[in-house]
Amino acid sequence: MQNSSNATTLPMDAADGMVNEDRRGFVKKLGVTALALGVVGAVVECGRFLKPNVLYEPSRVFKVGEVNQFPFGSRTVIEGKAVEIVREKDGVYAISLVCTHLGCLLKPVLNDQEIGYSCPCHGSNFSPKGDVLGGPAPRALPWYDVYMDNTGNLVVDASKENQKRTKLVV
Amino acid sequence: MEKAVLRKLTSLCVICGVAGIALLGIMEFRDGKREWKHFQIEYKELLLKKISRDRNPAFYERVLGMKPEIKQIVIDDWGAVDRCVSCHLGVDDPLFADTKQPFRTHPRPELLKFHPVEKYGCTICHGGQDLSTTYQGAAHKTIAHWPVPMVEKGLIQSRCGLCHKDFAAIGADKLVKGREIYKEMHCAGCHVINRQGGAVGPELSAFADKDPGAFSYAALGDNHSKQNWVVEHFKNPQKISSGSPMRPLALNDYQVECLSSYVLSLSQRDFPSRYTAKERADFVPPKVDTMVPEANLTNSDDDGK
Numbered sequence: 372m373q374n375s376s377n378a379t380t381l382p383m384d385a386a387d388g389m390v391n392e393d394r395r396g397f398v399k400k401l402g403v404t405a406l407a408l409g410v411v412g413a414v415v416e417c418g419r420f421l422k423p424n425v426l427y428e429p430s431r432v433f434k435v436g437e438v439n440q441f442p443f444g445s446r447t448v449i450e451g452k453a454v455e456i457v458r459e460k461d462g463v464y465a466i467s468l469v470c471t472h473l474g475c476l477l478k479p480v481l482n483d484q485e486i487g488y489s490c491p492c493h494g495s496n497f498s499p500k501g502d503v504l505g506g507p508a509p510r511a512l513p514w515y516d517v518y519m520d521n522t523g524n525l526v527v528d529a530s531k532e533n534q535k536r537t538k539l540v541v
Numbered sequence: 542m543e544k545a546v547l548r549k550l551t552s553l554c555v556i557c558g559v560a561g562i563a564l565l566g567i568m569e570f571r572d573g574k575r576e577w578k579h580f581q582i583e584y585k586e587l588l589l590k591k592i593s594r595d596r597n598p599a600f601y602e603r604v605l606g607m608k609p610e611i612k613q614i615v616i617d618d619w620g621a622v623d624r625c626v627s628c629h630l631g632v633d634d635p636l637f638a639d640t641k642q643p644f645r646t647h648p649r650p651e652l653l654k655f656h657p658v659e660k661y662g663c664t665i666c667h668g669g670q671d672l673s674t675t676y677q678g679a680a681h682k683t684i685a686h687w688p689v690p691m692v693e694k695g696l697i698q699s700r701c702g703l704c705h706k707d708f709a710a711i712g713a714d715k716l717v718k719g720r721e722i723y724k725e726m727h728c729a730g731c732h733v734i735n736r737q738g739g740a741v742g743p744e745l746s747a748f749a750d751k752d753p754g755a756f757s758y759a760a761l762g763d764n765h766s767k768q769n770w771v772v773e774h775f776k777n778p779q780k781i782s783s784g785s786p787m788r789p790l791a792l793n794d795y796q797v798e799c800l801s802s803y804v805l806s807l808s809q810r811d812f813p814s815r816y817t818a819k820e821r822a823d824f825v826p827p828k829v830d831t832m833v834p835e836a837n838l839t840n841s842d843d844d845g846k
């Protein structure tokens with residue numbers, strides 16, 4: 372056993388059976404490790420292969436227009452994207468217009484203190500900030516991330532929910 | 542089991558395992574080396590140099606967190622998924638006006654203003670293979686098996702004409718000129734465009750929509766594209782489509798370009814109105830047929846359309 376450490380580095384010196392067994396053990400371990408790594412790697416890669424890099428769908432990050440198209444106090448529905456841009460004195464935010472019940476497109480209710488959005492399908496009502504006031508909707512309307520890019524355009528990232536409901540100061 | 546067999550199995554395991562790991566390594570390496578990934582990393586560095594954290598911290602943070610990903614514009618109505626923007630990242634960003642390609646801003650920002658990239662994409666005007674993410678595959682030049690390579694500079698107005706029928710209103714001089722040539726050369730004697738003209742040669746009303754696979758490229762050498770076919774055909778019709786009774790036209794290169802642009806713009810593809818331009822209410826496409834129908838023929842089809 373005392374020369375087992377150089378048994379692997381200097382295999383030609385191996386004279387007795389003990390050392391040979393050690394070497395075999397090492398090779399076996401190497402074999403098992405390599406095989407295990409190879410199999411795990413292949414499985415991981417197969418999993419990655421099944422998950423598409425990109426789908427044939429419009430990007431969830433989209434420009435909505437220059438900031439000055441959204442005057443203070445305005446609420447603008449972005450056509451085809453089911454979001455509304457709300458600009459208030461203290462900032463801008465983007466709120467989803469998809470009903471959290473079964474996904475109907477909400478109708479913004481203007482000139483109402485309490486109700487901000489109402490759903491034509493089963494009558495859910497939401498406050499102007501998106502909280503559920505009544506009806507079958509289970510959750511509040513999500514707010515999405517908004518930022519301004521270097522050309523002065525507002526960009527909505529509908530893949531990221533703005534959980535803290537922060538407004539973008541512009 | 543016998544020792545010899547066991548030993549052989551062990552070495553087989555080692556070899557398979559090592560080979561598997563090596564293959565995974567190669568895959569990772571090659572996957573990381575894709576053109577667009579490399580461009581996106583470079584773009585990020587360039588952009589970070591051009592913007593400042595103090596002026597727009599939210600944007601700066603976003604750029605900082607940018608990871609290479611395929612970017613695309615989906616235009617269902619045109620049937621295109623344009624991934625050009627995976628590399629042409631600064632195309633509508635004035636900050637990149639004099640950066641090298643592929644990041645450079647579009648040279649005609651005034652055109653982009655009316656045709657925002659996120660709405661129209663790129664291939665609708667420029668042609669090329671929309672889904673591709675490599676320089677070669679995107680058909681910047683003619684490639685095998687993709688018959689609609691990017692439109693050459695000289696013919697680019699043909700793409701304007703797909704939607705804009707009022708050529709003069711958009712300043713498409715080549716299309717205007719091409720249509721004049723068509724009229725002057727009495728092409729309508731043999732070809733029909735929009736129910737005007739004779740039926741000796743093939744109808745051209747929807748020439749742009751014609752399947753590029755329907756052309757014979759035998760006499761064209763390597764440059765197999767419909768655009769090239771048209772240009773070469775106007776230079777020498779009989780060489781390109783053998784047996785054609787069409788006579789060679791005495792045109793210079795510029796005139797050939799104009800005529801080709803015009804013919805390649807003849808499309809009848811319908812496009813939703815939110816994409817197409819408003820036309821003057823009183824706009825009537827100019828006549829391309831100078832033929833006068835004989836007076837005693839009653840079924841003359843001449844309704845000026």
Ligand code: FES
Nearest residue numbers: 470472473490493
């Ligand atoms: S989908 Fe809106 S209430 Fe049912």
